[in-house]
Amino acid sequence: MKLTHLLTATAAFALAATATPSLSQDQEAASPAAPEPQVRTVDMSGTFGGQRIDYRVTMQENLLTADDGTPEAMVVTTSYVRTPVDSARPVFFLFNGGPGSGSVWLQMGAFGPVRVAIPSDAQDDGGPPYPILPNADSLLDVADLVFIDPPGTGFSYLLEDTDPSRYYGLTQDAEAVAQVIRLWLNENGRWNSPKYLGGESYGTTRTATVVNQLEGGTYNDVGLNGLILISTILDFAAREPTPGNEMAYVVTLPNMATAAWYHGRVQAESAAAIAEEARQFAIGPYITALLQGADLPAEERAAVRAELSRLTGLSERYLEQADLRVTDQRFYKELLRDQGLTIGRLDARYTGTDFDDAGETPDDDPSFYGIDAGYTAAINTWSRESLGWETRREYQSIGSIGGMWDWTLRGQGRNAYLNVAPYIGQAMRQNSGLRTFVAQGYYDFATPFFGAELSLNRMGIPQDRVQFHYYDAGHMMYVRDEDRHRLAEDIRAFIRSR
Incomplete structure (x- = not known):
């Protein structure tokens, strides 16, 4: 032009x-x-x-x-x-x-x-x-x-x-x-x-x-x-992970699945395909399990935990420690922790390196300071x-x-x-x-x-x-x-x- x-x-x-x-x-x-x-x-x-x-x-x-x-x-x-x-x-x-x-x-x-x-x-x-x-x-x-x-x-x-x-x-x-x-x-x-x-x-x-x-x-x-x-x-x-607001975890689960797919932590044909799998799980077994709270049967909890691990790329041990409820801030830090990397909030394709690898949340958002x-x-x-x-x-x-x-x-x-x-x-x-x-x-x-x-x-x-x-x-x-x-x-x- x-x-x-x-x-x-x-x-x-x-x-x-x-x-x-x-x-x-x-x-x-x-x-x-x-x-x-x-x-x-x-x-x-x-x-x-x-x-x-x-x-x-x-x-x-x-x-x-x-x-x-x-x-x-x-x-x-x-x-x-x-x-x-x-x-x-x-x-x-x-x-x-x-x-x-x-x-x-x-x-x-x-x-x-x-x-x-x-x-x-x-x-x-x-x-x-x-x-x-x-x-x-x-x-x-x-x-x-x-x-x-x-x-x-x-x-x-x-x-x-x-x-x-x-x-x-x-x-x-x-x-x-x-x-x-x-x-x-x-x-x-x-x-x-x-x-x-x-x-x-x-x-x-x-x-x-x-x-x-x-x-x-x-x-x-x-x-x-x-x-x-x-x-x-x-x-x-629906977006805020205030204690007791289970919808916050439902809303972000498909994002966790697409981010995990992008970084090679889960298997699927495409981002669209893994997103749809996560949608259906989120509004079905996942929200049902969260709404049961402490009454969730052990067998059902184990099945939900296993599928949550498959969709997010996070270990079942970590998911159990988080009571099946992983905030987005924790996810940014945990997904690629073994590589010493965090992922972006605005754009999960971006990765960053923090001061150390032991923290619970990232130092900053690499998808913002990157642009x-x-x-x-x-x-x-x-x-x-x-x-x-x-x-x-x-x-x-x-x-x-x-x-x-x-x-x-x-x-x-x-x-x-x-x-x-x-x-x-x-x-x-x-x-x-x-x-x-x-x-x-x-x-x-x-x-x-x-x-x-x-x-x-x-x-x-x-x-x-x-x-x-x-x-x-x-x-x-x-x-x-x-x-x-x-x-x-x-x-x-x-x-x-x-």
């Missing part, structure tokens, strides 16, 4: 006649109550999905205010819109997760017009420079793309004196993102365009809460055509150098706002079972044109594929409008070249089939 910047040398940092000059750091500090939003616009071209596309990139700050007009937050969006503008084209609004993660992962790894090239075979990304390449798998041939960094992520921030509790929470965050989407539709005249909404990881949680804001009421309803969930987490209670430097370098290079974004703020790839997050859903009361899947069910029941696309990696322990299946096959969700797609990588399946291409092709087909 050739990046065609339609700029003169003297206008390089003006970037376009429509661009709003950025404020200096001193000016920002002098006027914290009403900062002037920064806008940068660049015209480019490239080849995506086999089509030559001219497009405009607009990176801008969107000012959010309280009901009384008090400025509260600046939310940065990066839009890629085909030129000339065609209002009949779909618009795809995207974000990542965390909470606290910027949109760098989907933008620079999967769907943006350029991507960072890191090893595809689960090896560490090493040191810079990291290649930033044209991304033929970008979805710009089928949709305009709007990447959103919610408050506290990326370059987005809360203004001075803004109470973080106004934005850092399940519903508060959704309200802010929904407001940004409405502002974008207003400013770009795209209310009648087909619309898709999607995210990755906690971004799938955000998708459910945002669709509730956009379609859950009668005021200013924003109709959607599709939800795209990548590495899905909707039912949080994070490349992505951070890429988003800063693209934003600051290619798009001319001016700021002293650091891009928050993974911020710390999660510690301040309000995990309660309004109206559900204290200690409610946290599950946002019903929001998707309600939206799909009330909008017959709304479909859901689900992408899951076989080696993702952060958001297990079986957990996604269990959360979406209930809650009044029309099953004939839900698609599941599986990939031979982990949480960010697009780090594997083959799966990035497959993911893009699958989503292209989903969007075209509306």
Whole structure:
């Protein structure tokens, strides 16, 4: 892809006649109550999905205010819109997760017009420079793309004196993102365009809460055509290995089986085959045994223990010591302990070496520290150098706002079972044109594929409008070249089939 910047040398940092000059750091500090939003616009071209596309990139700050007009937050969006503008084209609004993660992962790894090239075979990304390449798998041939960094992520921030509790929470965050989407539709005249909404990881949680804001009421309803969930987490209670919550072990068992298969500890024809074996065992003999607790007969316990060992690659002795309940953290350390290796949480294909081999849990996640430097370098290079974004703020790839997050859903009361899947069910029941696309990696322990299946096959969700797609990588399946291409092709087909 050739990046065609339609700029003169003297206008390089003006970037376009429509661009709003950025404020200096001193000016920002002098006027914290009403900062002037920064806008940068660049015209480019490239080849995506086999089509030559001219497009405009607009990176801008969107000012959010309280009901009384008090400025509260600046939310940065990066839009890629085909030129000339065609209002009949779909618009795809995207974000990542965390909470606290910027949109760098989907933008620079999967769907943006350029991507960072890191090893595809689960090896560490090493040191810079990291290649930033044209991304033929970008979805710009089928949709305009709007990447959103919610408050506290990326370059987005809360203004001075803004109470973080106004934005850092399940519903508060959704309200802010929904407001940004409405502002974008207003400013770009795209209310009648087909619309898709999607995210990755906690971004799938955000998708459910945002669709509730956009379609859950009668005021200013924003109709959607599709939800795209990548590495899905909707039912949080089923995922947590709190003592007494047996579902946590059921949900992660198929992941243990696929990881053990990948590392040669169990035998099967494929990851899909061992995953299905583990699913059936998990919702049959395994959950039955766990629910019997201390009343489980010895003979039945022995049979379950033997099959659990076959599926996970762990010894029967270890499984007995763990009372048939192995947490994911223990599994990362135990599976390859005899080799002195741990496996990744986000992507179990990755392996790491800890300080010592005696611990119960890993020192860190090799599938995160194996990729994070490349992505951070890429988003800063693209934003600051290619798009001319001016700021002293650091891009928050993974911020710390999660510690301040309000995990309660309004109206559900204290200690409610946290599950946002019903929001998707309600939206799909009330909008017959709304479909859901689900992408899951076989080696993702952060958001297990079986957990996604269990959360979406209930809650009044029309099953004939839900698609599941599986990939031979982990949480960010697009780090594997083959799966990035497959993911893009699958989503292209989903969007075209509306």
